[in-house]
Amino acid sequence: MAARAAAKRVGTNWLLQPAAKLVPLDPSRARRELSEIASVAQEEEFARLAKFLAGTGAVQDFLSAVFDLSPFLRDAARRRPGILDKLFDETVEARLASIGAAIDKAARTEAVTESGLMMELRQWKAEAHVLIALADLAGEAETAVTVRRLSDLADACTRAAVDFLLRDAHEQGKLKLPHPEHPSRQSGWILLGMGKLGAHELNFSSDIDLVVFFDPEAPAVTDPLDATELFSRLTRRLVRILQDRTEHGYVFRTDLRLRPDPGSTPLAIPVDAALRYYEARGQNWERAAMIKARPVAGDIAAGDAFLRELQPYVWRKYMDYAAIADVHSIKRQIHAHKGHGEIAVKGHNVKLGRGGIREIEFFAQTQQLIAGGRFPDLRGRETVPMLGQLAARGWITADARDTLARQYWFLRRVEHAIQMVADEQTHTLPEDDEGLERIARMLGFADAAGFSEAFRAALHQVERHYAALFETAPELSAGVGNLVFTGDVDDPDTLQTLSGLGFQRPSDICRVIRGWHFGRYRVTQSAEARERLTELAPALLKAFGQTRRADEAVIRFDEFLAGLPAGIQLFSLLQSNPALLKLMATIMGAAPRLAAIITRRPHVFDGLLDPALLTELPDRAYLSARLAAFIEGDRAYEDVLDRLRIxxxxxxxxxxVRLLAGSIDPARAGRAFSDLADLTIDAALQAVIAEFALRHGRIAGGTVALLGMGKLGSRELTAGSDVDLILLYDHDADAEESDGDKPLAPSHYYSRMTQRLISAVSAPTAEGVLYELDLRLRPSGNKGPVATHVDAFKKYQRQDAWTWEHMALARARAIGGDQALCTEVETEVTAVLALPRDAAKVMAEAFEMRAMIEKEKPPRDLWDIKLVSGGLIDLEFIAQVAVIAGQVEAGRRATGTAEILSRLAPDFAETQVRRELCDAYVLYLALTQMIRLCLTGAFERDDVPPGLSDLLLAVTDLPDFGVLEAHLKETSQKVRKDFDLLLRAKRA
Structure with missing residues (x-):
C-alpha cells in the first residue's frame, strides 16, 4: 500500500490511457510535433513529461496523432505543457473537479480584482478545455460526458463572475447582500442558461446563451427604481469578464439575444415585466427555447421560482398543435438563410443542415410542446433522455428513439471534431479533401470515404424520421374542386362543388362558412385563425360530406366553433391529423351526444392526441390513476365537484371514442363507464363526508357504503345511463348525535348527508351534471328515508322485500364508501340471494311483472331494445330470476347479465337456449351502447343518421341495415320464446 502511494506521488504513469486509436495525417510530422512539445516541457522543468513524450507507446502515438490533427490542442500543449504533466498525478475527472473548485475559490478570494479574475478564469478554462478534448478523443469519456463537462465548466465560470460582481456591488453599497459569504443567495439576480447550456449539452467551442432577469423586491436590492440600471450594468460587466479576448484568450462568448424583445429591452429585465411579456406576447419559438432554460448562476432559488411561474406559458394545459406550424416555419427560415439543399458531406452544416442536430432537437421539442402540458415527465431539458421518455409514452416509436439517439451523439462527435481543429465556433465540415480526412481520422475512421458513408447514412436516417413528423401534411384540397366563400353572393362553382360533396343545402353552407371568414365568432377573430381555417376548409368539407349527413355535421361544427374561445390550436390540430379530422366529422355527423360534449368542452379533444389512447384499456386502475392526478392537492369543495364533472x-x-374506433368492445365500454361512475361518485362521497363534517362533525363509529343497483351494479352502464344507488350507514350503538357545531341525530345526519350527495352529483353547475341519481330502489322506495341503516336494510331484505326487490338485488354491488361496511353489505346481499325460495312462485311473479310492464310501457317499435317483446328486460328478468331461484352454476357471485346467462344451470336452460340468450345479449348490448353513445334522444327508425347506421353495422359485423333489422327481429322472437319457456313453462 505504501509503495503504491509513493508511486502515485512520484506519478510515473500517465493517467489518461486512450481507448481509441487515432492515425495522424502525416506520421513523421506528428512525431516532430510531439518532440517539440517534449523540448518545451524540458525547458519549463517538466522532466517526467519530457521523458515520457520522448518515449514510445500507445499513449505517445495517440498524442502525436492528436497534435497533428488538432492545431488548437498542439498549440495549447506547447504553450502550457504543465496541463499534460498534471495527468501523472490526477485523472481527467479528478483534475476537472480540482479546476472547478479553483474557479469557485477564485471568486471568493478577498484580494482578487476584475482583471485578476479574468486572467484566472481564462487559464482554468483553457486547461479544462484541453483535458475535456483529450478525454473525448481518447474515448475515456462518451460524448454525453463531454457535453456535461463543458456545461459544468461554463456554469462554474459564470457563477464565479456573478459572485465577484455581486460582492463588488455590495462593497460599493449598490446592493446589500443578505449572505455576503454566499453572494448569489437572495440577490435577486437571475441568470438562465438557454439552449445547449441549459440542457447540459454544450459543444466544444460553443457560445453560451444567457437570459438575465432580476427581482426588484429581493432582499439584496436597496433601490428598486435603480435596479434595472444596476443589474444591466452588472450584466454588461459579466459579458466583458467572460467574453473579452486578452493575452490569455477568452472564457466563453456570451449571447444575450434570447431575452424578450432584445431590440428594445435592457440587458436585465424585471421578472414581472418578463412574465407579462411571455403571457401576452411570447412566441412559440420562445416557448420552445424555454424548454431548456435552467438557472445556472445568481439567485438559483429565484430562478427556479421564475421558471415555475412560467410553466403555464411553456407547458400548455392542452395539447398544442398550433406550435408545430411556427416551429416548422423557423426550420424553413433556417434552411432559407443557411442554404438547405441536397445532403452532402463536404461543406455540410452538421447543426443546421438537413438531417442535422437541429432536426433531432426540433423532433423532440415539438413533441414535448404538444404533450408536456399533460405529462410532466416530458418536460426534461436533455434531448436524448427526452427521446426515451417520448418513446415510453408512445409519442414516438422505439426505432425513432434508438436511431435519433444514436445519430445525435454521432453528429455531436462530428461537431466536436470540427471545433477541436482550431477552437472555432463552426458547425460546417471542411470543403477540402485534407480537411475532411482530418475530421475522419479524429473520429477514428480509417479514411474520409468511410466517414462520408457513415455521415451520409446518419443524415438520411435523421431526415427520414424528421420528414415523417414535419414534412408530410394532408393534401387538404386535393380533388375537392372550387371553393370560394368571399363576398356576399354564392359562387356557382362552389355550390356545385358542395353538392358534389354531399351537401343538400349548399347555399346555407356557403352562408355558414362566410360567417367564419368574416370573423363573427371569437374563434375566427384573429387573421391567423381565419387563415388556418381557410386552409382547412376543403378537407373539412370533404370529411363532412362523407358522413352522408353533411349539412347537419357542418351545422353542429358551426355550433362547436361558436362556443370556442380560440381556434388556432384546433385548426392546426385538425390540419396535422387527417384521421382526427375524419373522427371529428363522424362525431358531428353521427353522434350528437358526443358532439354536444365537445361543443361544451372542446378540450376533451386533446385526449385523442395521446398515441396510447387506442391501446391503453380504460380499466379501473387506468381511470383511478388519472382521477387521482386530476383532483390531487388541497382543493375547495366546489372545485373538487367541478373537477369530477370535467x-x-x-x-x-x-x-x-374508443368504442367508435373499435379499440374496445361494447362489454368493455360498459365496464369502463361503470368503473368511471364508481370512482367519481365515491370521490364525490368522500368530498361530501369531509365537507359535511366541517359543520356537523362526525357520528361515533359512523361509516357509509354505496350500493350500486341496476346497470351500475351489473357494470353495464352506457354513455347516457342514470345511476341507481342505495346509501347505507352504520355507527356505534350508543351514538346519539354528531360532535360538530351543529349536531344532528344519526338518522337525520345521514339523511342530510345523502341529500348533500345527491346535490353534489346531480345538481347542474357550470361544468354540467356528474350523474343523474335515482334512489328509488332503497327499502320503502320514495316513501322511506334516503339513507338506510345497514341493520334496517338487512331486516327489510330478509322479512319485507318483494320478489322484484330481490331480483333487483341480484345486480347489487358495493361501489364506494367504507371498505369494511362494503364487505359486510356484499356478504349480506349474497346471503339474502341464497335464501330458500319457492322457485315456481318467483317465476310466476316475474312473468306477471313483465306482462304488466308490457301493458303499461309498450315499446315504440322494434328498436326500443329495452322494452320490446324479447328485448333487454326479458334477458335481465331471466338472469335475475335464475339468481334468486338458485339456477346459476356455482362459482363467485356475478352481477353482470352476460355472465349470469352464460352460467345458467343446465337443468334450468339447455345449452342451445343459453347460447341464444348470450348471443342476444351481445347484440342488444352492442346496439344499446352505440345508440346511447351517439344519440341523446330516442332512436328514430325513419331518421337514422347514415353515419350512425354505419357504426351499428360495424359493431354488429352485419352487411347492411336491412339485414341488421331482420336479425334484430329474429333475435327478439327467439328471446321471447325462451322467456316463455323458462319462466312460464317451468313454473308449472
Missing part, C-alpha cells in the same frame, strides 16, 4: 365528461367522451 373528468367524467372527458373520460366518457374518450371511452366513447
Amino acid at each position: 373528468f367524467a365528461s372527458e373520460q366518457k367522451f374518450l371511452i366513447g
